[in-house]
Amino acid sequence: MKKNSLNGNRYGFQLTIKELLANSKLTAGNQEIVYRDKMRYTYSDLFERINRLGSALAGLGVKRGDTVAVFDYDSNRYLESFFAIPMMGAVLFTVNWRLSPDQIEYTMNHAEADVILINTDFLPLLSSIRGKLKFVKKVVIFSDSDQAPKTDAAYDAEYEELLAAASPDFEFPDLDENTKATTFYTTGTTGLPKGVYFSHRQIVLHTMSVCIGVSGHDTPLRFSTSDVYMPITPMFHVHAWGFPFIATMMGVKQVYPGKYEPEMLVKLIAREKVTFSHCVPTILQMIVVSPIAKQLDLSAWKVIIGGARLAKGIAVAAINLGISVMTGYGMSETCPVISVSNLKPYMKNFDNEQKSDIAIKTGMPIALVDVRIADGDGNFQPNDGKTTGEIVVRAPWFTKGYHKDPEKTEDLWRGGWLHTGDVGYMDQDGYIQITDRLKDVIKTGGEWVSSLDLENAVSMHNAIQEAAAIGVPDSKWGERPMLLVVLKPEFRNDGITSEVLKSHMKSCAEQGAIPRYAIPDQYIIADDIPKTSVGKVDKKRLRALYTGAI
Incomplete structure (x- = not known):
């Protein structure tokens, strides 16, 4: 189809990541995106930078089906990569830079990464494995400094210079919604990391359903366009739980903290008036015991906790500081969100003790997620709040399997349901409660x-x-x-x-x-x-x- 015309063949509307930008392009052009104390720009600038990144990567030879690996902290550059890379038809590979060098080498070769975008902090890591990477052709560096990095590592371009020289008018192709969009590797607790992958359609459906789950309930935790969003979850970890896609679709002000440093996190929360975040319990615990936290008004801050069970002691401490907390549940294989522990309308006036009891529940399934409790023989158990079994799930955005691993894929999806490996129960109100991991x-x-x-x-x-x-x-x-x-x-x-x-x-x-x-x-x-x-x-x-x- 020609640009800016109605000529051409009928185009069956596809659920692609490109479409997540349509609304915010119309409504949020002047909204802000902030990166630490380094950069501040508007959504209009974001859209132009996404176009420039697409143009720049195409100039480096990236084509449909290629895999682009990103090593970075939570940044505006990562946000731009979340969109530009899959919108080209390439695959975004969010690399867990906390893995050992041997594990990173394995995942890079297993994913067949063609191009690397990397923060200069990780160049020593790259140098240690560069000679063992079988498929990498180009390396682009991210730098927070105005000075050229002091490194012996070979690279092909610096990110900002590359964008400045690229066209702002790059036209992203119309893709089939089942085109592979992202991949990353689960760390697990046994064996080598396992690669999971998601299509455009899966990411769009997950984005819409989670948006309903966190925005469609009239509770103190509701996520709205008036919020200020800051992730405190690594963007390499399951797309930062999908929230950068949600926030961008909604046109919300976004703040990216870069490397996690307690003083910077607290400074950004206060300066930018951050109201919505997500993190693991250890981060929340670190903040609530910090002396600085007691000096701040955190009554507007809403936090989703995931990755591990939220202990009641931490929940009570957070709520006593005025922080609204709820638990989200999911896993890498589920993109990740399965459920969130929203308060029901009649719970609004609960005291802090009662609210903490709800906050630590695993939550209610979000739209389009089917959750059952199964015994060892695969028989479904009643939702009576006491009968436990393995939590098995289905939804249209769960990974279809593990990359190049049909045996583990078959085990994951045995009986047509994704097996979480979590033991728990569901009560009559629809709240899930995990009681443990099967192996724990x-x-x-x-x-x-x-x-x-x-x-x-x-x-x-x-x-x-x-x-x-x-x-x-x-x-x-x-x-x-x-x-x-x-x-x-x-x-x-x-x-x-x-x-x-x-x-x-x-x-x-x-x-x-x-x-x-x-x-x-x-x-x-x-x-x-x-x-x-x-x-x-x-x-x-x-x-x-x-x-x-x-």
């Missing part, structure tokens, strides 16, 4: 103990900053629970001992929060708890450290 359930004397319930119970002690529960071998019971905790700084010389913690857990059992047989026998007070590359507690490593098991 502690099996003691024929009973199953939820490690998450133990972590939640101990987090209610005032001295606890974070906690992790694992099962350790026991000759009599098979396994027994062990609790590892990190104390808040002000309690580290305050006489908190294993006996104090066990007394607290006994009290929780007496109140019915946990069964008596679940009270841990061992308590370890640690300086820190190891995390995975995406901020989750690394229980595989904990089991190896404390039990010799994996």
Whole structure:
């Protein structure tokens, strides 16, 4: 079809990422996008920069089906890449730069990445594996400095110079909605990283459904065009949970913090009046215990928590600071959002304790997601708030499988449902509650103990900053629970001992929060708890450290 004409063949409207920009082009041209204290521009500038990036990449030889790998912090450049690369018909590969060099080398070769866009901070990493990358032809660098980077690493262009020389009038092609748009790799806990992938259609459907899930409920957590959005989740991690697509479609002011530095995060929240974010529990915990947080008015800040269960102690602390919190649930394979813990209208006037009980639930399925609870034989269980089983799900945007791995794909989708590996139940109000990961359930004397319930119970002690529960071998019971905790700084010389913690857990059992047989026998007070590359507690490593098991 010719540009600016009605001539040509009929075009069956396709659900492509390009269409997510249509509304904000009409309504949000003067809205702002901010990158740290480095850059501030409008949506009109964004659209031009997306065009220039498409033109520049085409000039480097990128064509339909090629894979472009991005190594960066949360930035405006990443946002531009979220759109320009898939809109060309190429595949956006968001690289988890927290993986080991060997793992990154594996994912780059497995994905057959052709071009790299990379922050200069990661050039030493690239240099260490560059000779082993089999498919890379071009490297473009991102730099926050006006000076040329001091590096021996070879590169072909600098991003801003490349955009300045490119055409602002690049015309993105009309694509089939089933064209592959993005790929990235799950870290998992066993074996090599697994590649998942999503089409344009899947990303658009996920964007629309999550938008309904967070914007269509009249609650304090509602996301609207008057909000100011700042991700505190790496953009390499499942498209930053899809929110850059949602925010851009809505025309919301966006703030990108770059490298996560507590002072910069707090500064941006205050200066730019940030009202909507998402992060893992460890980031929220870091903020709520920060002395700076107590000096700020955070009553307008709404935060979605995902990646791990939100402990009630953290939820209560956040709500007491005026922060509105809710849990989101999903996984890399689901693009990622499956559910969000919206308050129902009658819950608006709940007190903070009641709101925290809702906030820590896994949530209600968003539109177009079918969730069931299945037993070990694949039989669906009642939604009675007590019968547990594996959470199995279906939706039109879930990955069709793992890249080049039909065996694991078949296991993921056995029986026609995506198997999450999470154990939980659903109540009559439609709220899901995860009780544990299948592999993290502690099996003691024929009973199953939820490690998450133990972590939640101990987090209610005032001295606890974070906690992790694992099962350790026991000759009599098979396994027994062990609790590892990190104390808040002000309690580290305050006489908190294993006996104090066990007394607290006994009290929780007496109140019915946990069964008596679940009270841990061992308590370890640690300086820190190891995390995975995406901020989750690394229980595989904990089991190896404390039990010799994996």
